[in-house]
Amino acid sequence: MYDVKVELDPAFAVGQVGERLFGTFVEHMGRCVYGGIFEPDHPTADEHGFRRDVAELVRELGVTTVRYPGGNFVSGYRWEDGVGPLDERPRRLDLAWRAIEPNTVGVDEFCRWARELDIDPIMAVNLGTRGVSAAVDLLQYCNFGAGTTTLADRRVAHGHKDPHAIGTWCLGNEMDGPWQMGHKTADEYGRLAAETARAMRRADPDIELVVCGSSNSDMPTFGTWERVVLEHTYDLVDHISLHNYYEPVDGDIDSFLTSSESMRRSIGAIASTADHVAAATRSRKQLTISFDEWNVWYQSRFPGELGLEVRDGGALIEDTYSVTDAVVVGDLLMALLDNCDRVAIACQAQLVNVIAPIRTEPGGPAWRQSIFHPFALTARHAGGTVLRSALRTPMLSTSAHGDVPATRVTAVHHPDRGELVILAANRDRMNPARLSVGLRGFDPRGAGSITLTEHLSISDDDPNATNSAEQPDRVVPRPASGTTVADHELSATLPPQSWHVIRLSYAPGA
């Protein structure tokens, strides 16, 4: 057992958690759309063919925003193929995933589905094989009112009178990656992104734009790509994207369990790069980050798209997640919260079946994977003001990240409802932690009360345990025992390799 001590004070705030931090991602890939959110023959399908059981889980997950339609898919996509009468929509070869795209679901169907779930869609435009005019056409189709332009009226004729009112737009996807259809150098992409941004803003000055940063922090051009792209686009965009997937490398679980250190470092690196461009161009604007693809992905099990036969539907990268993966995902969410002053948007990739918190069987059940739970709990309870956590903890020695805190703690304050939410991850595989949190700052005169509402944890004697159609609730958050609040101090035990949400209510004395 080792000791972890934290002192919290409501006066020391990092920032407010943005609405779009609990985002996710729907790509036309594998069974995310077809057989995931959409399955017209399923017993729960609604009148538009979308699965109601999946929709219920999406609601429970607490998703606020969804990026669509890709991913690598968008770089070969013609959005016009996916609108209008179904029997006129073409079947196309999607080069990204070597799959036949039937275009049964397109922009209109997706936006209606998202809005019904109270989800704000984020739309990506194709800057791989297309460019400025296709992007501006899509913007008009989605956002212009009836009677303004022919493209807006085409949407109305397709049965969507009201504009989809999409506020956030991604200028392409992973354009630094040689696997991307229409891959470009930083200068080529920077120029195209700048011209597309200029034209899109002229059409709709209210939109927010996300320019493509690196595909991951191991790319040889990481940092340089962002600098060059931002030199072209800084004053025309609002956010720069960042993507990263995490998995154990060569069985190194200690480094995997502390993956959030890599996420924290890449956020810092990209924020500094953006600030450098601001300084060099004398801009007074500060860019924020859109971490619009993040998750655990066992990429080493994927042969790569070039190893795929051309397919007409079917599963792709359907990772089954364990307790360990859930602890990592919970800890990654904490890293996003701790950086909420710089990360405005974050999308876990993806939503259903494809490296996803929700899994389905064709014609059968939908269930929550282990990683569903930390996301749902964080989205439900952690949308407030993040506080600075002054942490004293022993360090863990890892080969990937060096010496890093054995336990991480993130605190979110809801002054309006007198609630403090503490998230904690014990990343030590061997040793439990004794957590003490000083709470004097929440009741400075000592005359009030602080009480424990709930302590839920994800931990298990078998870290490899997973959920399945047969055992959908094998891994769930469970109430933890022995947690107390006394003398303005919270005490809890965090088992090895575990993730926690602890909720406290307080009423300061007068």
Ligand code: AHR
């Ligand atoms: O989410 C799967 C793929 O990962 C996306 O299509 C791409 O953007 C990323 O490389």
